[in-house]
Amino acid sequence: MNTRLGITLLGTGCPAVSTKRYGPANLVQCGGLNLLVDIGSGATQRLVGCGASGATVDALLITHIHTDHLVDLYQFIISSWHQNRDRKQVIYGPPGIRQLVDSTMEVWKAERNLRIEWEKRSSLAALEIEVHELDVEGVILEQAGGRVSMVEVEHQPVEPAFGFIFESAGHKLVISGDTRYCENLVEAARDADVLVHEVFDHGSMAITGTRTEQGLTNVAAYHTASTDVGRVARQARVGCLVLTHIVPPDADRSNLLAQARAEYAGPVIVGEDLMAIDVITGTVRWGDVNFSLPVRS
Numbered sequence: 001m002n003t004r005l006g007i008t009l010l011g012t013g014c015p016a017v018s019t020k021r022y023g024p025a026n027l028v029q030c031g032g033l034n035l036l037v038d039i040g041s042g043a044t045q046r047l048v049g050c051g052a053s054g055a056t057v058d059a060l061l062i063t064h065i066h067t068d069h070l071v072d073l074y075q076f077i078i079s080s081w082h083q084n085r086d087r088k089q090v091i092y093g094p095p096g097i098r099q100l101v102d103s104t105m106e107v108w109k110a111e112r113n114l115r116i117e118w119e120k121r122s123s124l125a126a127l128e129i130e131v132h133e134l135d136v137e138g139v140i141l142e143q144a145g146g147r148v149s150m151v152e153v154e155h156q157p158v159e160p161a162f163g164f165i166f167e168s169a170g171h172k173l174v175i176s177g178d179t180r181y182c183e184n185l186v187e188a189a190r191d192a193d194v195l196v197h198e199v200f201d202h203g204s205m206a207i208t209g210t211r212t213e214q215g216l217t218n219v220a221a222y223h224t225a226s227t228d229v230g231r232v233a234r235q236a237r238v239g240c241l242v243l244t245h246i247v248p249p250d251a252d253r254s255n256l257l258a259q260a261r262a263e264y265a266g267p268v269i270v271g272e273d274l275m276a277i278d279v280i281t282g283t284v285r286w287g288d289v290n291f292s293l294p295v296r297s
Contacts, residue, residue, distance in 0.1 A: 002032035031146025054080025062093030063177030153179035230263030
């Protein structure tokens with residue numbers, strides 16, 4: 001029986017372009033499943049950077065329909081084919097994801113057919129797509145020693161928006177997706193070993209260029225402020241809080257830590273691209289840096 005539960009943060013950024021924080025994406029190992037959560041800008045490069053590829057991904061899970069979480073979708077599909085994927089793609093996401101996938105494939109149909117004819121590969125299975133639109137909270141996958149559940153979060157006016165819960169070998173990992181403070185997520189994340197949660201650096205974004213005061217207020221209103229994210233972790237009684245989808249991507253790390261720890265006494269990690277966390281052993285690896293998390297009592 002497979003007993004893996006881990007996550008690699010492929011991209012910890014947001015819509016703002018950054019060379020240090022690529023678009024939102026996470027690779028999750030849950031039992032025997034390799035799962036990709038969101039497919040933001042640069043995700044396919046980051047997959048290769050952590051030693052994986054689109055050929056090894058069992059399913060793609062989409063938290064919500066926002067470009068920064070989806071912009072690399074076609075690149076993922078076509079690069080998986082180039083990486084010798086020999087099975088269909090499986091995609092789970094909110095209502096509307098099927099139309100988006102179909103229209104994306106249609107846009108590139110002529111170019112793709114040209115490649116197919118010219119490259120004469122032995123399999124086209126990687127270009128077949130099975131789409132599941134999710135509309136009920138609860139378990140969406142349970143196989144190979146892993147269980148994956150969906151919870152609806154609050155990212156209005158984008159509706160619906162999801163978080164995902166991953167469980168294996170008695171351990172639990174939760175990814176918030178994009179959300180303001182959300183009691184539904186707090187309940188879903190209860191007693192998780194690791195909560196990977198989005199964060200908006202409260203008060204750090206200036207009103208410059210084409211931004212307006214109302215627009216900035218609106219952006220802040222559907223994300224979780226750095227002054228609130230620790231409260232989520234405390235109320236959910238999680239073992240470790242990992243910050244991701246960092247807005248803005250150049251937010252001061254010390255400030256993020258200080259504000260999160262004001263409400264939460266457990267370990268807080270400011271996530272970085274290609275940081276890997278083994279939830280079962282409690283080990284964290286980022287480049288040449290390795291450390292362990294406290295064992296929960």
